[in-house]
Amino acid sequence: MTDLDERALPMTDSGILLAERPSVGRATIIGGPPPGAATLEAKGACAWFGERLVLEGVDLIMPAGQVTALIGPSGCGKSTFLRLLNRMHELIPGAALDGEILLDGDDIYATGTRAQQVRMRIGMVFQKPNPFPAMSIRENVLAGLKLARLKCDEKDDLVEQSLIRAGLWKEVRDRLDSAGGALSGGQQQRLCIARSLAVQPNVLLMDEPCSALDPTSTRRVEETIDELRGEVTVVIVTHNMQQANRVSDSCAFFLAAENQPGVVVEQGPTRKMFENPDDPRTLDYVEGRFG
Amino acid sequence: MSETAVDDAPAPIPASPKVGPTPRIVTEVPSAVDRRFNAVTMGAGISVLVLLLLVGGFLLIQSSDAISQTGILRFLTRTEWRTDVQPPAIGVFGLLTGTVLVALVAVFFAVPLSVFCALAITEYSTARRRKWLIGVVDLLAAVPSLLFGLWGFLFLSDKMVPISRWLSDNLGFIPFFHTEQNASLTGSIFIAGVVVALMVLPIITSVTREVFSQTPAGEKEAALALGGTRWGMIRAVVLPYGRGGIIGGSMLGLGRALGETIAVALLLPQVPQRIGDSIHILQNGGATVSGFIANRAGADSFTVSGLMAAGLVLFIITLATNMVASVVVSKSRSGAGVDL
Ligand SMILES: Nc1ncnc2c1ncn2[C@@H]1O[C@H](COP(=O)(O)OP(=O)(O)OP(=O)(O)O)[C@@H](O)[C@H]1O
Ligand SMILES: [Mg+2]
Numbered sequence: 001m002t003d004l005d006e007r008a009l010p011m012t013d014s015g016i017l018l019a020e021r022p023s024v025g026r027a028t029i030i031g032g033p034p035p036g037a038a039t040l041e042a043k044g045a046c047a048w049f050g051e052r053l054v055l056e057g058v059d060l061i062m063p064a065g066q067v068t069a070l071i072g073p074s075g076c077g078k079s080t081f082l083r084l085l086n087r088m089h090e091l092i093p094g095a096a097l098d099g100e101i102l103l104d105g106d107d108i109y110a111t112g113t114r115a116q117q118v119r120m121r122i123g124m125v126f127q128k129p130n131p132f133p134a135m136s137i138r139e140n141v142l143a144g145l146k147l148a149r150l151k152c153d154e155k156d157d158l159v160e161q162s163l164i165r166a167g168l169w170k171e172v173r174d175r176l177d178s179a180g181g182a183l184s185g186g187q188q189q190r191l192c193i194a195r196s197l198a199v200q201p202n203v204l205l206m207d208e209p210c211s212a213l214d215p216t217s218t219r220r221v222e223e224t225i226d227e228l229r230g231e232v233t234v235v236i237v238t239h240n241m242q243q244a245n246r247v248s249d250s251c252a253f254f255l256a257a258e259n260q261p262g263v264v265v266e267q268g269p270t271r272k273m274f275e276n277p278d279d280p281r282t283l284d285y286v287e288g289r290f291g
Numbered sequence: 292m293s294e295t296a297v298d299d300a301p302a303p304i305p306a307s308p309k310v311g312p313t314p315r316i317v318t319e320v321p322s323a324v325d326r327r328f329n330a331v332t333m334g335a336g337i338s339v340l341v342l343l344l345l346v347g348g349f350l351l352i353q354s355s356d357a358i359s360q361t362g363i364l365r366f367l368t369r370t371e372w373r374t375d376v377q378p379p380a381i382g383v384f385g386l387l388t389g390t391v392l393v394a395l396v397a398v399f400f401a402v403p404l405s406v407f408c409a410l411a412i413t414e415y416s417t418a419r420r421r422k423w424l425i426g427v428v429d430l431l432a433a434v435p436s437l438l439f440g441l442w443g444f445l446f447l448s449d450k451m452v453p454i455s456r457w458l459s460d461n462l463g464f465i466p467f468f469h470t471e472q473n474a475s476l477t478g479s480i481f482i483a484g485v486v487v488a489l490m491v492l493p494i495i496t497s498v499t500r501e502v503f504s505q506t507p508a509g510e511k512e513a514a515l516a517l518g519g520t521r522w523g524m525i526r527a528v529v530l531p532y533g534r535g536g537i538i539g540g541s542m543l544g545l546g547r548a549l550g551e552t553i554a555v556a557l558l559l560p561q562v563p564q565r566i567g568d569s570i571h572i573l574q575n576g577g578a579t580v581s582g583f584i585a586n587r588a589g590a591d592s593f594t595v596s597g598l599m600a601a602g603l604v605l606f607i608i609t610l611a612t613n614m615v616a617s618v619v620v621s622k623s624r625s626g627a628g629v630d631l
Contacts, residue, residue: 088516093418120518130509134531147519147527192513199517 027158029200030151033121037065037233038202040085040122044099046261047080047089055080056261058099060252062203067225067234069244069270071285072254077262078237081254082205085235086122087115103203120148123196127208129188131195133181137163137172140180140191144199158198165227166194167220186217193224197232204228206236210243222247241286245274253282347606354600357381357593366600372563372583374594381597383580383604385563389480390579390605392572393555394548396484397491401548402541404488405495412496413503414525425500432493440554443486448477448558455481455573467572474574481572483558483579487551491544498543498620502536503529539620546612550605555582580605 040062047055055077062068070078083089085101087108100107108118123144131140141159145152152158159176163169168190172183180191189209196204206225210218225234225247238244244251251273256262266279277283321329358366361381369382412424458481459470470476506529514524530537561578564570570577584598 086516088512091512091515116518116520119516124516126509126512126516128509130507130513132510132513132527132531143514143527144517144519147514147517147523149523195513195517 026200027152027154027161029145029158030153032148032150032200033202035200036202037231038104038121039064039102040203040233040235041102042081042085042099043102045081045084045101046098047077047084048094048096049092050094053261054256055084056263058264060264060267062233062235063250064104064233065230066249067229067236067247069248069251070235070237070254071239071241071244071251072262072265073256073285074239075262076254076256078254079207080262082124082207082235082237085203085205086124087118088124090115116148120144120150120199121201122203122205123199123201125189125192125196125204125206125209127211129185129192129212131180131183131188131191133179135180136177137180137183137191138176141194141198143195148199150199162194162198163191165197165224166190167224167227168194184217186213186220189213189217190220190224193221197228201232203233203235206234208237208239211239218243241274241288245270253277253279253285255281255285343610347603350599350603350606354596354603357596357600360593361597367604370563372597374591374597379593379597381594382563383601386578386580386583386601387604387608388570389559389564389577390549390581392480392570392577393484393487393551393559393579394545396481396572397487397548397551398541398545400485400488401491401495401544402537405492405540405544406499406537408492408496409500409503410525410529412500414521414529428493428496431489432497436490436551437553439486439490440557443482443554444557447486448482451482451485452476455479459573467570470571470574474571476574478558478560478575479571479573480559480577483555483577484572486554486558487548490551490554491547494547495540495544498540499533499536502533502540502620506532535619535622539616539618539622542612542616542619546609546616549609549612550581551579552581552585555579556585561586 042058042060045055045058045060046053058081060068070081072078080089084097085108089095089097097109101109103118103121107113108122132143135143138159141162142155144150145155145158160169160173163172168187171187172191180188183191189212193204193209210221213221222243225236228234229249234247236244236247248270250268251270252267253265253273254262255265266273266277266282268277273282274286277286360378361369366382368384369380370385370388371380371382372385373380408424408428412421412428416424455470455476458468459476462468463470510528510532511524514527515521519527559577559579559582560575561583562576563578563583564576580601584602587594587598589595590598
C-alpha cells in the first residue's frame with residue numbers, strides 16, 4: 001500500500017480532485033442501488049458459447065470496496081467472466097452459464113431477479129469508449145438515470161459529482177452541452193466512467209479500460225480507480241502488469257490450456273501474486289515470460 | 292514549375308532542371324479486363340439515365356398539345372377536368388391533391404408499422420425468427436398490387452366503414468375528417484391510403500431495418516449495461532441512430548405511394564377534387580394522377596395529351612422525392628447520430 005500512497009502525493013491532479021470536491025453531500029437518487037460498496041462472489045462459475053465451454057469452475061471473492069484485477073493471456077475468458085458478473089453474457093445468442101454469482105450474498109441469477117436491477121447495481125466500462133455520440137456530455141452522464149427510470153432532484157449536482165469522480169470535470173465544465181462524441185478518446189472513456197458512476201452502483205466492472213488510451217489518460221483513469229477505493233467495488237481486466245500492480249488490492253490469474261476452458265490458476269493479494277506466487281506459471285506470466 | 296498544369300496527366304517532364312517539389316499526379320493504367328468491366332458497368336449506368344431521359348422527353352412531347360392549349364400555369368392550378376366543353380378545361384391540381392393525400396395517409400400508417408416491424412426483426416428476434424420475418428415482409432412486397440386493390444375493394448372497404456364513421460363522429464371538427472350527411476364512406480381517400488400503406492410497408496421496413504442493424508454494438512451494450520430495458524436501449528440508441536434511415540425510408544415509401552396506380556384506380560371514383568372545396572378524406576370521392584390516367588387511357592387524342600401532361604407532373608414529383616430520399620438514406624448510413 002505504501003507505494004500507492006507515495007505515488008498519490010506528487011500527482012497534482014489528485015490534489016485538484018480533492019479540492020474540487022463540492023462541500024454538499026452526494027446527490028440522492030430515488031429508487032437507485034442501496035448505498036455503499038458490495039461484495040461480489042463467484043461460486044463455480046462456468047460459461048459456454050454454444051457447445052463450447054470457455055470458463056470452468058471459477059471461485060472468486062471480490063471484497064467490498066477493494067480493487068480486484070483479472071489478469072491472464074488473451075482468450076482465457078477474462079471478459080467472459082466479467083460479463084457473467086453483470087448479466088451481459090446472456091445477451092449473446094447461444095451463451096449459457098452455470099454456478100452462482102452472489103452480490104452481497106444474493107444470487108444475481110436467482111429466478112425473479114431482473115437483469116436490469118442487477119446491471120443498475122453493477123456498472124460496466126468497456127474496452128472501447130462508447131459514449132452516446134448524439135447526446136451532450138450532460139445527457140451522457142444522466143443517461144443511466146433515464147434508462148433505469150430513476151429520479152434525482154439534484155441533477156446538476158449529480159452531473160458535477162460524477163464528472164469529478166471520473167476526473168473529467170475540469171476539462172468539460174464549460175461545455176457540458178457539447179456532444180459526447182466530440183471528446184478525445186481518453187476523455188470519452190472517463191465520460192463513460194462518469195456515466196456508470198452517476199447511477200451510484202455498488203460495483204464497477206472495467207474491461208481493459210485503458211487499452212485504447214494514451215499514458216496521460218491512463219494515469220487519470222488509474223487515479224479515478226484509486227479514488228473509488230472504498231466507495232465502490234472495482235473489478236478490472238488488464239493486460240498491463242504494471243497497472244494491475246499499481247491499482248489492485250488483489251489479483252486473479254486466468255489461464256486456458258489449448259482447447260481447454262479457462263480456469264483461475266491462482267488468486268490472492270496483489271503483492272504476493274507479483275512477488276512470490278505459489279504457482280510457477282503465475283510468476284512466468286507476471287514477469288512477462290509467456291502469454 | 293509555374294507552366295506545368297497539375298491536371299495534365301501524365302505530367303510532362305520539365306524541360307529544365309528543377310529545384311523544389313513538383314506536383315505529380317500518379318494514374319494507374321487499368322488492365323484490359325478492368326477496362327472492359329468498366330465499360331460494361333458504365334454502359335449499364337448510362338442506359339438507366341438515357342431511359343429516364345427518354346421517358347421524360349416522350350412525356351414532354353406528347354403533352355405539348357394539351358399544355359400549349361391550356362397554358363402551363365392554368366394546367367397546374369385548375370382543379371376540374373372537363374373535355375366535354377369547348378374549349379376543354381383541364382387541370383392537374385385536383386388530381387395532385389388526391390395523390391398527395393392518399394400518399395400521406397399511406398405513409399402515416401406505414402411508417403410506424405414499418406419501424407416496429409424493423410425493430411421486431413433487428414432487436415426482438417432470434418436468428419431464426421429474424422429470417423422468417425424478413426421472408427414474410429419480402430413476400431408482402433411480391434404480392435401484385437392488383438391483388439391489394441381487389442382485396443381492398445372487395446373486402447377491406449366495408450370493414451373500414453365503422454372506423455371512418457367513428458373518426459368522423461369524434462374528430463369531425465378537424466376539416467379533413469368531416470363528412471357530409473348521408474355520404475357513402477366507401478371508396479374514400481382514407482381507405483385507399485390504408486391499402487397503399489400495406490404496399491409501401493415492405494420498402495420502408497427494409498430500409499429502416501438495414502439502418503437499424505448498423506447501430507454500433509458498443510452503444511447498445513452501454514445502454515443495457517446501465518440498467519436499461521430493451522425498449523429503453525432502443526429509444527436511447529437505435530432510434531436516434533436510425534433517424535435518417537427512417538426519414539429516408541419514409542420518403543422512398545412516399546415516392547412509391549405517389550405513383551401507386553391499380554389499387555387507387557379501383558378504390559377511388561377518380562373525380563378530381565381540391566382542398567377546401569369538397570375534400571373529405573373519409574367519404575367517397577377523390578382522384579389521383581396515376582389512377583385517373585389508368586381509368587381514362589384510350590380516350591381522344593386531346594385527353595390523352597392532357598393525361599401525358601399529368602403524368603409528366605407526377606414523373607417530376609416522384610423523381611424529386613426519390614432523389615431527396617436516397618440522399619437522406621445514404622447520409623444516414625455514414626455516421627448518423629454523430630451530429631457535431
Ligand atoms: N461471442 C462469442 N462467441 C463465441 N465464442 C466467444 C465469444 N466471445 C468470446 N468467445 C470465446 O471465448 C473465449 C474467451 O474469450 P474472452 O473474450 O473472454 O477472452 P479474454 O480473456 O477477454 O481475451 P482478451 O484478453 O483477448 O480480451 C475465447 O476462446 C473466445 O474465442
Ligand atoms: Mg477481453
